[in-house]
Amino acid sequence: MTPGKSAARSAPVRTTGSALGPDHPSHRLVDSPYLRACRGERPSRVPVWFQRQAGRSLPEYRSLRREGSILDTIADPELSAEITMQPVRRYGVDAAILYSDIVVPLQAIGFGVDVVPGVGPVIDRPFETEADLDRLRPVEPDVDLAHVEATVRILVDELDVPLIGFAGAPFTLASYLVEGRPSRTYGRTKALMLDNPGLWHRLMDRLADLSVASIRSQVLAGASALQLFDSWAGALSPRDYAEFVLPHSRRIFNELSPLGVPMAHFGVGTGELLSMFAEAGATVVGIDWRIPLDEARRRTGGQVTLQGNLDPAVCLASWPTVARRVRRILQDNDGHPGHVFNLGHGVLPETDPDILRRVVELVHQEGPASNGD
Amino acid sequence: MTPGKSAARSAPVRTTGSALGPDHPSHRLVDSPYLRACRGERPSRVPVWFQRQAGRSLPEYRSLRREGSILDTIADPELSAEITMQPVRRYGVDAAILYSDIVVPLQAIGFGVDVVPGVGPVIDRPFETEADLDRLRPVEPDVDLAHVEATVRILVDELDVPLIGFAGAPFTLASYLVEGRPSRTYGRTKALMLDNPGLWHRLMDRLADLSVASIRSQVLAGASALQLFDSWAGALSPRDYAEFVLPHSRRIFNELSPLGVPMAHFGVGTGELLSMFAEAGATVVGIDWRIPLDEARRRTGGQVTLQGNLDPAVCLASWPTVARRVRRILQDNDGHPGHVFNLGHGVLPETDPDILRRVVELVHQEGPASNGD
Numbered sequence: 001m002t003p004g005k006s007a008a009r010s011a012p013v014r015t016t017g018s019a020l021g022p023d024h025p026s027h028r029l030v031d032s033p034y035l036r037a038c039r040g041e042r043p044s045r046v047p048v049w050f051q052r053q054a055g056r057s058l059p060e061y062r063s064l065r066r067e068g069s070i071l072d073t074i075a076d077p078e079l080s081a082e083i084t085m086q087p088v089r090r091y092g093v094d095a096a097i098l099y100s101d102i103v104v105p106l107q108a109i110g111f112g113v114d115v116v117p118g119v120g121p122v123i124d125r126p127f128e129t130e131a132d133l134d135r136l137r138p139v140e141p142d143v144d145l146a147h148v149e150a151t152v153r154i155l156v157d158e159l160d161v162p163l164i165g166f167a168g169a170p171f172t173l174a175s176y177l178v179e180g181r182p183s184r185t186y187g188r189t190k191a192l193m194l195d196n197p198g199l200w201h202r203l204m205d206r207l208a209d210l211s212v213a214s215i216r217s218q219v220l221a222g223a224s225a226l227q228l229f230d231s232w233a234g235a236l237s238p239r240d241y242a243e244f245v246l247p248h249s250r251r252i253f254n255e256l257s258p259l260g261v262p263m264a265h266f267g268v269g270t271g272e273l274l275s276m277f278a279e280a281g282a283t284v285v286g287i288d289w290r291i292p293l294d295e296a297r298r299r300t301g302g303q304v305t306l307q308g309n310l311d312p313a314v315c316l317a318s319w320p321t322v323a324r325r326v327r328r329i330l331q332d333n334d335g336h337p338g339h340v341f342n343l344g345h346g347v348l349p350e351t352d353p354d355i356l357r358r359v360v361e362l363v364h365q366e367g368p369a370s371n372g373d
Numbered sequence: 374m375t376p377g378k379s380a381a382r383s384a385p386v387r388t389t390g391s392a393l394g395p396d397h398p399s400h401r402l403v404d405s406p407y408l409r410a411c412r413g414e415r416p417s418r419v420p421v422w423f424q425r426q427a428g429r430s431l432p433e434y435r436s437l438r439r440e441g442s443i444l445d446t447i448a449d450p451e452l453s454a455e456i457t458m459q460p461v462r463r464y465g466v467d468a469a470i471l472y473s474d475i476v477v478p479l480q481a482i483g484f485g486v487d488v489v490p491g492v493g494p495v496i497d498r499p500f501e502t503e504a505d506l507d508r509l510r511p512v513e514p515d516v517d518l519a520h521v522e523a524t525v526r527i528l529v530d531e532l533d534v535p536l537i538g539f540a541g542a543p544f545t546l547a548s549y550l551v552e553g554r555p556s557r558t559y560g561r562t563k564a565l566m567l568d569n570p571g572l573w574h575r576l577m578d579r580l581a582d583l584s585v586a587s588i589r590s591q592v593l594a595g596a597s598a599l600q601l602f603d604s605w606a607g608a609l610s611p612r613d614y615a616e617f618v619l620p621h622s623r624r625i626f627n628e629l630s631p632l633g634v635p636m637a638h639f640g641v642g643t644g645e646l647l648s649m650f651a652e653a654g655a656t657v658v659g660i661d662w663r664i665p666l667d668e669a670r671r672r673t674g675g676q677v678t679l680q681g682n683l684d685p686a687v688c689l690a691s692w693p694t695v696a697r698r699v700r701r702i703l704q705d706n707d708g709h710p711g712h713v714f715n716l717g718h719g720v721l722p723e724t725d726p727d728i729l730r731r732v733v734e735l736v737h738q739e740g741p742a743s744n745g746d
Binding site (some may be wrong): 237290 | 611
């Protein structure tokens, strides 16, 4: 990366002082490997964290977790902070991600959603008509998401790595609202989108507001980076994505940009959407294992940091196999400073935590060390 | 398409006489729109059929179908032939596809599989170790699949469009055998593949034999084209596909090639695998809606016919919306003769059959007419 390019790209990210007070942890952690890599500056080691690193694969999580909905667990700041810390302690990852769920803001405004074990998000009364827009009032984070902010505040006092705040992106949230539960086909969602674009865009507007407000409150409370999860956007054709989703993602990143923290954007199966994932304004693009890092870098124009892309299913294999795959990803990346090692999707519940510990160790050992930039 | 290219490509397909007797329906139907398009020759109209056109979306199917497993229905040749005919009568599609299921050969050799309504294929004792290979004996189609051959024979007497025979591809079959049921992550399958490549390849070998024998018997009984369904291969990285799947698909097409009928190869989410889907030896590559036809043509090298690619979820929308999408696909194809209009995956059960009827009508009306080649 030429110095010119690096400077141009990191400019908006470097302005952490503008929106965030001098005590915000992002200042203290500005040279942490994760934040440096997010800005495309060479980190002291290749940073690594795992999507869904906090959760079911950890025995210490299973012993803490209450019965019933995870939304009850998330509502307890002390407990959520502890769960967020668990993988940081165990694995030595370079970032923490808030233990929460993308439906939390929907629950907070009373839309009527639960996360059913073994199923996923289930909506009492799915979104169908114009009238349902009234059920999507603006979120007031200091009131509605006070428990989330409290969790963030506990965490930033304890963590010595950056905390990533996050929200679900409008399409992925809409897919749950409209289908009423996880779907493989998104038939109702797409039918609404195509047949009633006016209502669709109004729905997406409300959900984008929710994403912005929720993420902003997490960053203001102390998160040093953010990630927008559009996990299921890969179900769309590039044209539908461009018309029905991209404008809303672009607005979200545009409104969050003044916070001056790295902004990651992730979805699975997004090979054909990657240029738009970057174009939306993200500074970090998360990819799955279906596309090699070098090809993803080509499609994103080389100006964003890439995050990924070990297949979570590979982590169910034996260590020599996993190690080979980890090394291949480092090779694919070819020493580019803008790489955050991660999985291509969330940790599978049946994963042996020791495998993940060794992945972190290997990435730290064998990823290219700093050359002083 | 230059004449030279066209001749080179259609050469193996034109030799229908070599393996198939003079009474085989493929001779009588040689200039049908579907078979011409499959060979890259300009058809009299753009041919169209729908994956899963026979089945749950049709009221006449629901009134015929027995309670319980569809495998019982498939075991009845008269009934299966009737179900295969239903969409041909109703829609006027340019090809019929045998009403069957990719697990039928597995059931036939006694592996212990059922198709559970609302779930999908479920395996009594999933494949785990070397010893399980013994449970995958070679299929003897004239004995084990006599009911399937009987269905084909009934059909070819009645049909005036080509019948497509099919089988599941080894990876997709293996994913059911190893997981024991439909999976979203293919964790166990991938772990077996990566940790025990020797056993994996022996498993794939047996499944490839099953695919070849099953498809060959359908073609010999009267099917004029074949399709290999590797529906879930898109879950693999390009490298894993190349190492663990491609050699087996290549062998299948190699062994089926002497039959001289068009050979289609389909999977969902295969954008990064398309060149290998063609390279495996298919003469027709089916694509989903995630990639536009022109880009798919570029990736497959322009030498194969493309089949697709309307999003089945679009068919849940209103007719004007569907019509717009159909026209776009015809535009994307830009008059290329090597195009078979289809969905990008199977018909969704909740689809209104009248929408599909109108899709056929529109494609036939507005697809470019023959220019005499």
